[in-house]
Amino acid sequence: MNTILIIGGAGYIGSHLVKYLSKKNYRLLIVDNLSSGYVDAVLAGEFFIGDLAEKQALTQLLSHYPIDAVMHFAAHIEVAESKVRPDKYYDNNVVRTLNLLDAMVAANVKRFIFSSTAAIFGEPQYVPIDEKHPQYPINPYGRSKLMVEQILRDYDEAFGLKSVCLRYFNAAGADPEGELGERHVPETHLIPLVLQTAAGRREFITIFGEDYDTPDGTCIRDYIHINDLCQAHELALQRLLSNQPSAVYNLGNGEGFSVRQVIDTARQVTGKTIPVQIGTRRAGDPARLVADSRLARQELGWQPQYPDLKSIIADAWRWEQRL
Numbered sequence: 001m002n003t004i005l006i007i008g009g010a011g012y013i014g015s016h017l018v019k020y021l022s023k024k025n026y027r028l029l030i031v032d033n034l035s036s037g038y039v040d041a042v043l044a045g046e047f048f049i050g051d052l053a054e055k056q057a058l059t060q061l062l063s064h065y066p067i068d069a070v071m072h073f074a075a076h077i078e079v080a081e082s083k084v085r086p087d088k089y090y091d092n093n094v095v096r097t098l099n100l101l102d103a104m105v106a107a108n109v110k111r112f113i114f115s116s117t118a119a120i121f122g123e124p125q126y127v128p129i130d131e132k133h134p135q136y137p138i139n140p141y142g143r144s145k146l147m148v149e150q151i152l153r154d155y156d157e158a159f160g161l162k163s164v165c166l167r168y169f170n171a172a173g174a175d176p177e178g179e180l181g182e183r184h185v186p187e188t189h190l191i192p193l194v195l196q197t198a199a200g201r202r203e204f205i206t207i208f209g210e211d212y213d214t215p216d217g218t219c220i221r222d223y224i225h226i227n228d229l230c231q232a233h234e235l236a237l238q239r240l241l242s243n244q245p246s247a248v249y250n251l252g253n254g255e256g257f258s259v260r261q262v263i264d265t266a267r268q269v270t271g272k273t274i275p276v277q278i279g280t281r282r283a284g285d286p287a288r289l290v291a292d293s294r295l296a297r298q299e300l301g302w303q304p305q306y307p308d309l310k311s312i313i314a315d316a317w318r319w320e321q322r323l
Ligand SMILES: NC(=O)c1ccc[n+]([C@@H]2O[C@H](COP(=O)([O-])OP(=O)(O)OC[C@H]3O[C@@H](n4cnc5c(N)ncnc54)[C@H](O)[C@@H]3O)[C@@H](O)[C@H]2O)c1
Pocket: 007, 008, 009, 010, 011, 012, 013, 014, 031, 032, 033, 034, 035, 036, 037, 038, 050, 051, 052, 053, 072, 073, 074, 075, 076, 077, 092, 096, 115, 116, 117, 118, 167, 168, 169, 170, 171, 172, 184
């Protein structure tokens, strides 16, 4: 049985991954500082409260347990906040991640799966975006993630640390069994905010700009179901466990939906009127982000099971009603 250390496993994506892997044959250890996660979202494994800043404790943990691979979800994640607090983003997402990598090297743990992002590409030069697309992030969040990808290439060459960087486009939806979902406070992501509006917890949803160069003027994103991301993580893990080389993959459905289309689909799914206000553009938002994920399908055998936006929103709606 392989032992997997999951950093940030109490957060939105990490907690779903813990549940997903708990149904398979793995021993799971979870570290989280609970800055934006919830201990009651950790449904399996052994939980340790801890911060990436604690390099010595990380090294001890990595040396004490027979850890085969590390999955790293812990980060600050808000594009807009990163524009006004770059210090916070570079500290948590780069400096503290470096602590983790150094602790791994010290403990001779050599397999790493990294939560990267579409935000490393910046304003796309073409869509769909493949792995070779030039990387010019337009916000500190995206830059912080790109820096770690670059560090990982150097750590592979120098220390033999093998990694898979999974560049998620827009993670969305919730556990199809209804036990888990997105619980960010404050919430900044479109789908949960739209559903909070449908539920009457908010008066309206603000559309951040309708003057983009897109068919309806609102931004286009590629929404990918959280369980499909979990599947990709397990496949990436298997790749590393079979001692294949490091790799990077873009993860999305390859289909873009505008903010207006998301709101319209949410109206259909919920049967609620969802009042809308038009606001100004949000700093740091590219107009269109859509993934070319053929490489992940070819090399990892990744096959998304919930590609339909309606089913993504339906799972998120079930969770929202539970809240
Ligand atoms: N949500 C998305 O659409 C999306 C898209 C692309 C990439 N990502 C990346 O996926 C990862 C997970 O995102 P999420 O939406 O689950 O975020 P989240 O905020 O829900 O989860 C992050 C978890 O990490 C923990 N954490 C943060 N800093 C820590 C530290 N220094 N030490 C220990 N624990 C720490 C938090 O308490 C939280 O439980 C992040 O790296 C994010 O950048 C997310």
